[in-house]
Amino acid sequence: MSLKGAVGSRLALLAGSCTWGLSLFASCSGSATSPSDPAPRVGSVSPSSGTTFGGTTVTIMGGNFSAGAAVTFGGAPAQQVVFVNATTITATTSQHSAGAATVIVTVRGQSGSLPGGYVYVSPGNVTNTPPVLAGITVKGAGQDEPAQYATLDETVTVTAMVSDAETPVSQLSFNWSADAGTVSGSGPVVSWTAPHAAPTPTTATIALTIIERYQVPDEQGLPVMRENQVQGSSALRLHDSVKESGDLVADFLTAFSQQLDVAYVMRNFTATCPGTAAEWGDVQRDNAGFVMNSYAIGAPAVRLPFTGTCVFHDRIPAGDACVVVPVEWHSTNKATGVAGVSKGVDQVTAVLEDNRWRLCASDFVFDPATTTSLLRIER
Numbered sequence: 001m002s003l004k005g006a007v008g009s010r011l012a013l014l015a016g017s018c019t020w021g022l023s024l025f026a027s028c029s030g031s032a033t034s035p036s037d038p039a040p041r042v043g044s045v046s047p048s049s050g051t052t053f054g055g056t057t058v059t060i061m062g063g064n065f066s067a068g069a070a071v072t073f074g075g076a077p078a079q080q081v082v083f084v085n086a087t088t089i090t091a092t093t094s095q096h097s098a099g100a101a102t103v104i105v106t107v108r109g110q111s112g113s114l115p116g117g118y119v120y121v122s123p124g125n126v127t128n129t130p131p132v133l134a135g136i137t138v139k140g141a142g143q144d145e146p147a148q149y150a151t152l153d154e155t156v157t158v159t160a161m162v163s164d165a166e167t168p169v170s171q172l173s174f175n176w177s178a179d180a181g182t183v184s185g186s187g188p189v190v191s192w193t194a195p196h197a198a199p200t201p202t203t204a205t206i207a208l209t210i211i212e213r214y215q216v217p218d219e220q221g222l223p224v225m226r227e228n229q230v231q232g233s234s235a236l237r238l239h240d241s242v243k244e245s246g247d248l249v250a251d252f253l254t255a256f257s258q259q260l261d262v263a264y265v266m267r268n269f270t271a272t273c274p275g276t277a278a279e280w281g282d283v284q285r286d287n288a289g290f291v292m293n294s295y296a297i298g299a300p301a302v303r304l305p306f307t308g309t310c311v312f313h314d315r316i317p318a319g320d321a322c323v324v325v326p327v328e329w330h331s332t333n334k335a336t337g338v339a340g341v342s343k344g345v346d347q348v349t350a351v352l353e354d355n356r357w358r359l360c361a362s363d364f365v366f367d368p369a370t371t372t373s374l375l376r377i378e379r
Contacts, residue, residue, distance in 0.1 A: 040064045040105045040112040049119040052221035054079075054095040058118065065089050066107050073118050074101025098122045098221035122221030128214045128228065131172060134161040136208060136234035138192065142306025144320060146352060148234065150181075150194045150204070151241040151304065158234070160188040160208055173211040180204045180238065200240040201355065207233040237355045245321040245350040245357045246300035252359060253325060253346060257295035259287050268359050270351060275317055275361025282362075282376070290331040290375045293339065298326030310349045317361040319349025327364070331375045340373025342366055 041063040050056030060071065063086065071078040071091045078091035089105065103117035138148050140156045150156050158176070162169055169188060176183040176190055180198060183206065184191045192206055210230045215223035248268050255265040262283045269276040303310075303322045310322035329342040344366035351360045364376040371377070 037108060037110070038064045039110040040069065040107045042103055042105050042112045042114040042117065045103050045114065045117045048117065049121050050093055052096055052098050052120045052122050052217060053215060053223045054093045056093045058091060058093065060089045060091065060103065060105060061087060062089075062105065062112060062114075063087050064107065064112070065105065068107070070106045072104045072106075074099075074120070076101075093118070093120075095222055096120045120221065122217045124217070126214070126216040128166050128212070128216075128226070129164075130228035131162055131164040131167070131210050131212050131230050133208070133210060133230050133232040134163070136160050136206065136232055138206065138234060138236045140306070142304070142320075144308045145306040148236040149239070149352065149355070150192070150236055151239045152194050152198065152200065153196055155191050155193045156236075158183070158190050158192050158206055160210070160232070162188050162210060164212060167212050167214065173213070175209040175211065176206065177208075178204065178206045194238055198238060198240075200238055200244065202238050203235050204238045205233050205235050207231070239352075239357070241304055241321060241352075241357065242302045245304075245323055246302045248350060248357055248359055249300050249323045249325055249346075249348045250297060252348070252362070253297050253327060256283055256286070257292055257297065257329065259292050262287060270353055270358035270360060272353065273318055273349075273351065273358075273360035275349070276359075279362045286375055289334055290373070291334060292375075293330040293332060295330065296328040300325045310347070312347045312363070312365075314365060315347075315363060317347075317349050317363065318351070319360045320352050321350040321357065323348045323350065329373070329375050331373050333373070340375070341371060342373045342375040342377065343370045346376075 042060060043062040046059050047056065065083060065086050067083045069081060069083055069089055071081050071089065073093050074096050076094040076096045079094060080092040082090045084090060098120050100116040101118050101120060102113050102115045104111050104113045137159050138150065138156050140150060140154060160174065162172065164172060174187055178192060181192055181194045181204060184193065212228040214226055216226050218224050252265065252268060262280060265283050266280050269279065301324045305322065306320050308318065309316045310319040325346045327344065327346050332339045344364060346362060346364050348362045349360040350357050366377060
């Protein structure tokens with residue numbers, strides 16, 4: 001080869017990496033003789049098949065892999081591609097129609113492929129049964145507070161008893177509503193706060209729609225979204241328990257003070273409480289032994305502990321509601337003709353029976369400094 005030919009060949013080799021100026025010298029970068037990085041090689045995919053819905057994690061074995069590699073399955077970009085080492089990559093398949101797919105790994109612009117290296121399989125017919133709603137319970141915080149009950153302004157716990165054969169309960173959608181009050185929270189257990197005011201007693205309804213979303217394959221095996229819906233509701237009795245129990249006590253004390261027939265005076269007491277029989281005898285005795293001249297009945301103070309008993313300062317009778325009322329009676333003893341005063345507080349308990357308040361026991365606690373009559377004191 002002539003000197004001119006040798007120089008020309010050398011210049012041709014350097015042309016791609018050198019910048020030539022007007023002089024005989026050139027500014028060059030890289031190495032004219034360095035080989036290119038080898039292309040990635042795809043040897044196997046495990047597992048070699050999976051659902052057309054995607055989401056299958058596979059391990060790709062081969063060579064010349066590096067960080068930043070991209071993977072496709074039949075042209076669909078893989079998700080969560082992880083470079084493990086130069087021979088191993090993991091990836092998660094995307095959705096794709098049924099059939100064999102070429103697996104391609106691309107590294108720094110160079111690709112390696114495995115034709116038919118992964119097969120997408122349609123799930124076929126998908127059977128999905130709707131969720132089962134066994135019931136909805138409503139329960140307040142009181143120890144003996146009955147289920148399916150609430151009083152105005154009270155917050156109670158609402159629980160849906162749900163199961164599903166295919167979908168975890170945590171992945172179901174729960175849409176709660178109510179015709180009164182406010183539902184708070186989401187999922188199978190929520191809170192419901194009763195309204196501040198309403199005509200009572202009445203019925204409130206809490207409703208629930210449960211939605212289960214799932215996928216079925218189309219004719220190509222690609223996923224199509226479907227859903228099941230189940231609806232249910234729960235009725236609860238809404239009370240203004242403070243007013244209802246307070247009104248019963250005020251009515252009882254007023255009828256007693258007016259010395260009405262004992263059966264009428266005692267009509268709101270329940271026979272299930274042991275205090276009822278004792279109070280019946282007290283009313284009979286006071287009606288027979290005293291003439292009522294005047295009386296004053298104060299405003300009831302009501303507590304709703306729902307513990308089964310009421311803790312008063314001198315006794316603990318049975319009851320769900322505990323009512324204390326200031327009272328003052330001016331009477332005349334029929335046997336002696338002596339007038340006197342009975343002043344103090346009447347402690348009355350009430351229980352919730354068959355969704356209505358009933359009185360349970362009554363005890364008069366007199367003020368010894370101002371009481372001069374045995375009315376309501378004789379036992």
